[in-house]
Amino acid sequence: MHESTRRRELGRGERVLPGVWRLRLALPWPGVPHCNAWALAAGDGIVLVDCGLHEEGSLAQLERAMAQVGLRLADVRLLVCTHAHSDHYGQAADVIDASGCELWMHPNHAHMTSTAESPDEALSRRLEVARMSGVPVAPLAEWAAHARRRGDGVTRVVEPDRKLVQGVMFDTDLGPWSAHETPGHAPSHVCLHQPQRRILISGDHLLGRVSLYFDYGWTPDPVGEFLDSLDKVQRLDARLCLAGHARTFTDVRAHIEANRALVQERLGCVREVVGEHGPITAYDVVPLLYGEPITTLNASWRLPETLCYLRHLELTGALRREDGEPERWVAPR
Ligand SMILES: [Zn+2]
Ligand SMILES: [Zn+2]
Secondary structure, three states: OOOOOOOEEEEEEEEEOOOOEEEEEEEEEEEEEEEEEEEEEOOEEEEEEOOOOOOHHHHHHHHHHHHHHOOOHEEEEEEOOOOOOOHHOHHHHHHHHOOEEEEEEOOOHHHHHHHOOHHHHHHHHHHHHHOOOOOOOHHHHHHHHHHHOOOOOOOOOOOEEEEEEOOEEEEOEEEEEEEOOOOOOOOOOOEEEEEEEEEEEEEOOOOOOOOOOOOOOOOOOHHHHHHHHHHHHHHHOOOOOEEEOOOOOOHHHHHHHHHHHHHHHHHHHHHHHHHOOOOEHHHHHHHHHOOOOOOOOHHHHHHHHHHHHHHHHHOOOOOOOEEEOOOEEEEEO
């Protein structure tokens, strides 16, 4: 969509703590109006955590948000991405070009980078998953057209200079931060932790309101990985969370528990739906699980989320899939 046809919110910067700034950037997505990048004071410059989605005019909005708190792209000494989704990694190439900084990100980023490098292949893989999940032909064609129109939100693919795996650290004026691998939401997801001040930069692993999304098809069991990641983050015992979207929050433990509860509720619901209606396709599970029809807009996250629940229940032996095209799910007797 063009600047002239969409009323875009302007990028905004605000200080949340001495040496920590929130950069709020608009997103073109329904229901997800903005994302956050975080600037952390580090010597004569900053460490930038995440950088917003690329679309027409988006870099100027990042610069505007930074300027509001007295920062410039040239101040970036290091760019750290919590994960490779476009709203966190999309402008990485622009930030690197403007500042000459390094990019640190988890190496399991193929879910984004291979998609951005071979979009047609990625789209046909997604459509094949959709077809096997029971999506009828007409919505399939509509989804393909929608996906092509939407673009990928990435300026260009840049490889990380350093693999941001478990335990990698970087320094800021607040003290050192360490990376904690937290796959589930995305295979490349890490949370960043500052232990002395008990601050967590949570990316999309924990958000102010519970909102689940899992990348399907890149790792064996995204739901199981997400639950393990919740346990791992709970052990860090953070008291302030700077999340990838919306405002900061302090009741970190309660947020972790709310995520766990919602995952368990949905797993229970999927199990019930399949027990009652099986053999059933994933596509037919979606409206029964969420209580509303699957649409072009919600399909890109609800179908993968449902597939991830089915996959987790398959691994735990609670459900199994019947061979065939499309695949149908049943509860073993
Ligand atoms: Zn994400
Ligand atoms: Zn996000």
